[in-house]
Every structure is written in structure tokens, then in C-alpha cells.
Amino acid sequence: MSVVPAGVLPGSALPVADDxxxxxxxxxxxxxxxxxAAVYRAQxxxxxxxxxxxxxxxxxxxxxxxxxxxxxxxxxGEARSVVAGASVLxxxxxxxxxxxxxxxxxxAGGGLDHYATLPVPPAAVVLGAAGAYASFTxxxxxxxxxxxxxxxxxxxxxxxxxxxxxxxxxxxxxxLGAALGLLAPRPELATLLGQLGMSAALxxxxxxxxxxxxxxxxxxxxxxxxxxxxAFARAFDxxxxxxxxxxxxxxxxxxxxxSLAVATWAYRRAAVR
Numbered sequence: 001m002s003v004v005p006a007g008v009l010p011g012s013a014l015p016v017a018d019d020x021x022x023x024x025x026x027x028x029x030x031x032x033x034x035x036x037a038a039v040y041r042a043q044x045x046x047x048x049x050x051x052x053x054x055x056x057x058x059x060x061x062x063x064x065x066x067x068x069x070x071x072x073x074x075x076x077g078e079a080r081s082v083v084a085g086a087s088v089l090x091x092x093x094x095x096x097x098x099x100x101x102x103x104x105x106x107x108a109g110g111g112l113d114h115y116a117t118l119p120v121p122p123a124a125v126v127l128g129a130a131g132a133y134a135s136f137t138x139x140x141x142x143x144x145x146x147x148x149x150x151x152x153x154x155x156x157x158x159x160x161x162x163x164x165x166x167x168x169x170x171x172x173x174x175x176l177g178a179a180l181g182l183l184a185p186r187p188e189l190a191t192l193l194g195q196l197g198m199s200a201a202l203x204x205x206x207x208x209x210x211x212x213x214x215x216x217x218x219x220x221x222x223x224x225x226x227x228x229x230x231a232f233a234r235a236f237d238x239x240x241x242x243x244x245x246x247x248x249x250x251x252x253x254x255x256x257x258x259s260l261a262v263a264t265w266a267y268r269r270a271a272v273r
Contacts, residue, residue, distance in 0.1 A: 035120035039128025044135060058093035059140035062086040065206055066148050075152060077233075078208040083148030084233035085206035087162070088169055088225050090140040092201035095174040097194040099133050103181025104190025107270050116271045126178055126263045134170035141166055145232075158235035161245065168252035169228030173201075175259025176224060182266035201225045224259065227251040 069082045106112055115125050141162060149156050177194060184190035204212070204220040212220065220226050231248035234240050 032121050032124055035124035036128050036131075039120060039124050040131050043129050043132035054098060055090075055094065055136050055140050058090045058137075059143055061093065062089045062140070062144045063147055065089070065202070066144075066151055069206070070151055073152075073208065078210070079152040079154060080233040080236040081208045081229070082206055083145065083152060083154060083236070084229045086148060087141050087145040087232060088165065088205055088228045089198075089202055090144055091134070091137045091166060091170050091228070092173050092198050092205070092225050094137045094140075095130070095134050095170045096177040096180075096201065097198040099130060099174050099177035100181040100184075100194030100197070101187070101191050102129065102133070103178050104184050104187040104194075105181075107182060107184075107190075108187040112267070112271045122267045122271065123260075123264045126175075126260060126267050130171065130174035130178055130260065130263070134167065134174050137170060138166055154236050155238075158240060161232055161235040164249055165228045165232050165252075168249055168256055169225050171256030172224035172228075172252050172259050173197075175256060175261075175263045178263035179259060179266045182263065182270045205229045224252065224255045227255070 063086075066082060066086045069086075073079050073082055142159075145159055145162060146156065148154065149159070176197065180193040180197065181190040184193060200223055204216070204223050205225055209217055209220060227248040231245045231252070234245050234248070
């Protein structure tokens, strides 16, 4: 009875050594886009039930702010700023505030260890979670914008600009929220930072910039959501200056890439600790 090595049998599942003595790879490495799609679908189905009530809260909050501002602002450029700021505030509430809380709790509860064992790139985890949370902002942002246009008598001709404002401003704010949650040493601090960020988006985004002190206007320029607000507010003009709109959207895109890169680095840093 002869003995045949298992490595030479056809269909053998064992790794076969090459001439250099290295074992052959068992399978290809996970690619970014398929991993991103898988994480996005998982996060979307997981958060669907829990986040929908919070989305109503975010929309109701923005609508209530516009109703209050209606007694102060009559129309014109200030009305455009109020409606644009209140619409982007829905994005800030979900993408910045809730995402900071989610990653803070995930880090504190050991959830990052689960993701670290999966064959997915760190960027796919951050982008998938950020995209899923930002997706919940679409209905509330559109509803807020339509209500604001009716309330202040603004035209709805260029509301399609929101199709660019939501993902770009959402990416910038979601990256910032994820970074805050991953870098905060405690989940309570992550929640506090998320709340402070949302409050900044509320005060600096909804209030007309002409009524703010000069120092506060400079601080407003540092907030990522400001450029989404400016792009949407310009779209209410009868003949919008599309060069400025595209410029504001480009700034949003650049900040989004940078903030998501920082969040990915923060995820790597938190996952190895």
C-alpha cells in the first residue's frame, strides 16, 4: 500500500508550497467597494428601526426653528439663509451627532474588535457606517426644505441642488462625527462632542451671517456644514451664480475627503488598542 502526499491530490484544500517554500494564498484580499457595500447594507438594516424616530425629531427640530425665525425674518437673503441652514441642520443632527455617539459606544463596548476580525478594509467600515447614517437624512432634509420654501415664500425651482448638498455636506459632517466618536476616550465625551458640534451647526448655520459678530463669522467659515448652507442658499436666487455654488460644493467635497481620511486613521488607531 503506497502513501501519496495530500498536496498532490487533485482538488486538495490544503495550501501547496511553491518552489520558494512559501504557501500559496488561500483567497483574494477583500476589495474596498464590495466590502463598503456589505457594511452599508448591514448598517442600514440595523439602524433602520432605531434611527427613524430620531429622524422625525431632527426634522421637527428644524421645522420648529424655522417657525420661530419666521417672526424675526420676513424674507430676502436672511430667509434663504434660515431655510438653507435648517435643512442642513437635519444632516448635522444625524451625520455628526448620532454618528459620534455610535462610534463612541462601539469603541467602549468592544464592537471595534468584531469589525477588526472581519476581512474588510478600515475605510469600508467608516464609509459604510457614515453612508448609512447620512442616508437617513434625505427625507427629513427634503421635507424641511419644502416646508421652509412654503413658509417664507421662496422658489422651489432649484431644490435639486440638495441632491448634491446632502451627500457632500453629509460626508464632511459624518467624517467629523466618526472621528470625534473614535478619538474620544469615553462614550460620554463622544456624546458631548457630538452635541456641541450639532449646536455649532445650529447657531452658525441657521442664524443669518450678517447678524453675527465678525469673530463668529470667522468661526462659521471653519464649520464644514457652512459651505453646504451657502451652496443651497445661493440656489434660491432668481439667477444663481453657479460658479460660487460649485465652489462651495467643492469645498464640501474636499473637507469630506479629509474628514473621512481622519476618521479612517482614528478607526485604525482605536482598533489596535
